[in-house]
Amino acid sequence: MKTTLLKIGKAALVVLAALAVGCAAAFSMEWIALGSAQAALDWCAAVPAPFLLTAVFYGSGALLLGLAAGQLWIGALASGTVSAALALVSWFKSVINGAPLTVEDFGLIGQLDQVMGVAGDLTVPDFAWHAIALLAGTVLAAAVAGHWLTMGSGRARFTLATALLALGLCFGAGPGAAPLGNAFSVNTQERIQPAIAYRDYGLTVGLWRDACLLANREPEGYGPEYMDAVAARLDELLGGASAAPVSVRPNVIFILSESFYDMTRLPELKLSADPAENYHRLSREGISGRFFSSYLGYGTGYIEQSIFTGLTGKDLEPGTNICFRPDEEYSLLDSVATPFRKQGYETELLHAYNDSLYNRTVTYPRLGFDRLLFSQEIQSLDLNIQGSPYAGGYYLSDHVFVQALLNRMDAANAEGKPAFLFGVSMENHQPFDPEKFGYKCQIDVSSEILDEEDLAITRVMLEGLTRADQALGELTDALREREEPTVVVFFGDHRPNLFMTDGGTVYSHLGLCEGNDCADWTIDQVADLYSTNYLIWANDAALLKATAGTVRDTGIAAIGPAVLDAADMPRTRYWAMQERLGQDLLINTDLYCVTSDGTPYWNAADADLSDEDRELLELRGAVVYDVYYGKRYCVEKMNQPVGS
Known part of the structure; x- marks a missing residue:
């Protein structure tokens, strides 16, 4: 014992x-x-x-x-x-x-x-x-x-x-x-x-x-008859939403400009010139506004996937990496790029860094892209590169990147094809070390709040944003000289999370938020700091689907359908659904959502949405479950036009 x-x-x-x-x-x-x-x-x-x-x-x-x-x-x-x-x-x-x-x-x-x-x-x-x-x-x-x-x-x-x-x-x-x-x-x-x-x-x-604890739950009554009823109800709600005729086939240059946003929105900074001069000028000729993102400071590849697939992390089981799912999932539903390929466009991804991150070499061909060009492939093009092609480290400069976009568009047009180009620029990428651009900044900035060390970091962001804006001006100036109709869709993926010397950010120092943890922010602070800017511009004003100078907010749920609309691409049932929802709900993530009037909410349950919007959200949830976690009863129907 x-x-x-x-x-x-x-x-x-x-x-x-x-x-x-x-x-x-x-x-x-x-x-x-x-x-x-x-x-x-x-x-x-x-x-x-x-x-x-x-x-x-x-x-x-x-x-x-x-x-x-x-x-x-x-x-x-x-x-x-x-x-x-x-x-x-x-x-x-x-x-x-x-x-x-x-x-x-x-x-x-x-x-x-x-x-x-x-x-x-x-x-x-x-x-x-x-x-x-x-x-x-x-x-x-x-x-x-x-x-x-x-x-x-x-x-x-x-x-x-x-x-x-x-x-x-x-x-x-x-x-x-x-x-x-x-x-x-x-x-x-x-x-x-x-x-x-x-x-x-x-x-x-x-x-x-x-x-281990959360999973996408199966809809009640789920089965083939249930999903047939979902497709039928979508047809009733969407009507003829997908019947967009293909008239003119314009080139589309869709640009994700790394960390671009209108820095003049920051308070307590005195700038000697406008770092977004071209963006503001072109906004008067096109459509522009705030772009609501799902990330702050990082997550570029995840944002790309959301735009091209219409999915966010909220749609997938918690912990799912949206860029590293089973390969077949990326081609189950048509992406934003798929209809361009089906209409005979040359579809290409151009990226100003290498192919090492976010699984792009696997996912992008399945999303409908014919060709992928990264830094080395871009440098092998017939470009007029003066000196080093790099700027601010190991990324291609935005100036060189614009030349590459024009080169690939001209090459496609010479073969009788319109071009759909998705470009990811990188010159404004972190790190924002004071020496990044050789301590040079075209625009002076001063502040009574930031000390000289913090201003040195801020100048790096300012210079990167200025160069991105200048590249946008170079691109649009070149397109004015070309006869081929071309639409430019330009947006910043997220704001840079610009850290100051004491560990705070430029946003907390300037009074835009309390600390660095978004869990402590108000919903208005989240919506502000998770937003950048976007622009839709065309070298022929007739290509715009709104009056020049229109100000209209958008987000990751809405900009994909806007690209399809810009080129009069036919919509599948899935993208007609996405387009309809995107008219009233610009973004819907685990952190926050924003309705079309720019009002942010912590979740869609609290948002000011119509009964029809809520029904569409429920139907969309059933579609996502069926395609990615269920028996895939509705995949074929979701890739067909409304009413087919």
């Missing part, structure tokens, strides 16, 4: 020691995330249930590996290493882009060197080293106490490890996951924007929640 009690006591001591390791890991992760031990302590006290659940996760991992190796300190070392690595990666990502690590970011794990390359120099901060020292001390304590933390015989360890692994799978990813989450006060039902989820639950539980 005494021996049995002794064994139970030792086992309990081992479990408590493993839980202590988990507590150290959970606390250290918040220390790294929040920047101070006191802030981490306050978080743990404010939300004890997620803190304890995080400790259980890492403590269980340490115990499992300790049982496998026979020494708890080995499990503690592995558990501490994983927790510190995750926290540091998330912290670095927040520094680079203002957003924490998400499950979909793991899709880029094989391209980490490229991601770090475009981010600039990164160093581990002192407070992170202090947190890591705490973890190291925990491992050392487990090693010193190894005599008392005995793990039993090999057979016993194997039996216990097997049982622990089975429990871990059941409660981590299996049927026990939801009850476990509920037991620790985790919302297991609703989609939550990652920054908010991680604020409430911490990084580990937030990642686990997205990866």
Whole structure:
């Protein structure tokens, strides 16, 4: 009896020691995330249930590996290493882009060197080293106490490890996951924007929640008859929306200008000239307004996918990387580019960097592009390049990029084909180091709020925006001299998350938001900082579908249909649905949505939408489920015109 009690006591001591390791890991992760031990302590006290659940996760991992190796300190070392690595990666990502690590970011794990390359120099901060020292001390304590933390015989360890692994799978990813989450006060039902989820639950539980607890739910009554009824109801609501005749076949140059926005919208800055002079001039000749984006500071490839497929992360299961789904999914439904290819256009992607990121070499051919040209292929074209083609680092200059767009358009036209070109410029990409453009800035900027070091960083953004605007002017001036009808659709994918020397951003310094965490912002601040600018311009005013000078906001849900409309492309049932919804809902993401009058809401449930809009959203949800998670009963119908 005494021996049995002794064994139970030792086992309990081992479990408590493993839980202590988990507590150290959970606390250290918040220390790294929040920047101070006191802030981490306050978080743990404010939300004890997620803190304890995080400790259980890492403590269980340490115990499992300790049982496998026979020494708890080995499990503690592995558990501490994983927790510190995750926290540091998330912290670095927040520094680079203002957003924490998400499950979909793991899709880029094989391209980490490229991601770090475009981010600039990164160093581990002192407070992170202090947190890591705490973890190291925990491992050392487990090693010193190894005599008392005995793990039993090999057979016993194997039996216990097997049982622990089975429990871990059941409660981590299996049927026990939801009850476990509920037991620790985790919302297991609703989609939550990652920054908010991680604020409430911490990084580990937030990642686990997205990866294991939420899924796209099957519509009630789902089946072939149900989807036939969905298609029939869409026809009733959409009417003849897809019957756009193809009259003139204009060239379409669709440009994603990296981090472009109208910097004159920032308060408390004195500029010696207008950095968006051409944008403002051309806006009086075309259609322009705000472009509501799904990201701030990063996410270019994800934004591209949303525009071309009509999907956002909110449509997919949480944690899905929209750029790294099964290959076949990218060609199930027609993209924005598909009708151009079907109408005999030369469809090409031109990108001012290399092909290493966002899986573009796989996805873009399936989205309807005949040819992909990256930096090296562009430089092999017959261009008038004076000096180095690069500017601000390792990206092609926007000046060279404009020449490439014109070159490819002229080549297609010479073969008797109109051109559909999607260009991704990069000269204004981060990092915004003061020396990026050789400390040169064409426009002077001053401020009573920013000191000289912060102004030096701001000048880099200002110069990049100025060059992007000048390239837009060069392109449109060249198109005025050409007889071929051409439409230009130009937009910024997201604002740069411009960090100042103290870790704040230019936006927080200028009073546009409180801190860097969007979880603390008002809905109006989110809508403002998640918006850039766009322009639709044509060298023949008759090609515009509105009066010159029209101001009309748009977003990732609306700009794709606008491109189809600009060239009178026929719409499939899917894109007719997208176009109809985009007239009233410019963007709808996990973070926020915006209606056509520019009013932002936290979610579509609270938005001022008509009953018909809400019905369309429900029908669209059924279509997305069927195509990407169901039996694909409606794929063929969604690729046909309305009423067919």
